[in-house]
Amino acid sequence: MNETRNGRDPVIRSWKNANEETLIQQSRSFSIPLLKLDDRFKVPVMVQYNLNKTIDTIEDSTVLDVGEKIDLIKVFCQHLKKDTWSPELRKRMLQVTPQDESFVFKNYEHIISLYNTLSKEEKTMSKKWTLEMAEGMCQFLKRVINTPEDLNGYCYYVAGTVGIYLTELLQLKGTNVTEGSFRKLKETAVSFGTFLQKLNIIRDFIEDNDARKRTFWPQVYFEHEQDLLKILNKMLDETFNNDLPGAIEYNTYLPPGNESFEYFIRFILASGTEYWKMLKDNKAVFSNEKVKLPRTFMTNLYSRIAALDREQFAEYCNKYYSQSH
Incomplete structure (x- = not known):
């Protein structure tokens, strides 16, 4: 299985190429650390990203109503449970999705084909957390985010589940993962996932609205405050205080011998801290101007964090935390 998955079979190589294309087109920044993962992690994480992005694209559709979104997510889940894909779902989503956002459905068959090259354990894990995410998305499509607790619940489903998936994959495929380190990682995995997700939600205020x-x-934040900038900073402060400490802790618990995985985690954590600094007091969040870190900055960021030893990266995190607190 590993030989073919590593690309010696031309058919499987074509599936990998299609998945890489999908990843890069959907998130050029996220593709930077993901494509640098070693062979233990690269294909499972890439497949998981593309599966998650498939249901995310349905959730984000500006054409479909809530009922049809839920129906289509359920169709996706029913087929995933059987390790298959739905031509009808693909056809419908290509009809309603802008071309530059439709790569997951153009390559939907290839995503499932590559998913089916995973080991039994990898597939079970992938399926479990994708279905958990989908269930939560369907719940919140019918709900309003009224309170911070609602936001925490939503972010658990769409990002906390990713943190847990990555942790379980590390336990399955990684090196030096003891029961103690796995327990500590599992305790902080949700915070690691939700930290960046909440920053994305803060950044995408105008696009979502x-x-x-x-x-x-x-x-509830709008009931007693009309100043959007104050609400923005309140949300950033809450993310800083409630999610960032666990995300930093998560990184410190990673065992040695998994360098590409560790750099992947570092990149997500560091890009989150850079976004936090960029969003603070930033009125551009409320304009049609997309607040984004430049591509060259993101590429250089990976090189910078990968060049640091563990102690130096811990200093990087602590310096940011103390300066911003």
Whole structure:
């Protein structure tokens, strides 16, 4: 299985190429650390990203109503449970999705084909957490985010599950993962996942409100405050205080011998801290101007964090935390 998955079979190589194309087109930044993962992690994590992005694309559709979104997510899940894909789902989503956002459905068959090259354990894990994410998305498509607790619940489903998946994959495929280190990683995995997700939600306020007609900012914040910048900073401070400490802890618990996985985690953590600094007091969040870190900055960021030893990266995190607190 590993020989073919590593690309010696031309058919499987074509599936990998299609998955890599999908990943790069959907997230050029996230593809930087993911494609540098070693052979133990690269294909499982790439497949998981593309599976998650498939249901995320349905959730984010600006054409479908809530009922049809839920129906289509359920169709996706029913087929995933059988390790298959749905031509009908692919056809419908290609009809309603802008071309530059439709790569997961153009390559939907290839995503499932590559998923089916995973080991039994990898598939079980992938399926479990993708279905958990999908269930939560369906719940929150019918709900309003009224309170910070609602936001925490939503972020658990769409990002905390990713943190847990990565942790279980590390236990399965990684080196030097003891029961103690796995327990500590599992305790902080949700915070690691939700930290960046909440920053994305803060950043995408206008896009979510205008294009998707949804808001993920808790409605309770608007009841006693009209100044959007103050609400923005309040959300950033809450993410800083409630999610960042666990995310930093998660990184410290990673066992040695898994360098490419560790750099992947570092990149996500470091890009989150850079976004936090960029978003603070930033009125551009409320304009049509997309607040983004430049591509060259993101590429250089990976090189910078990969060049640091563990003690130096811990200093990087602690310096940011103490300066921003």
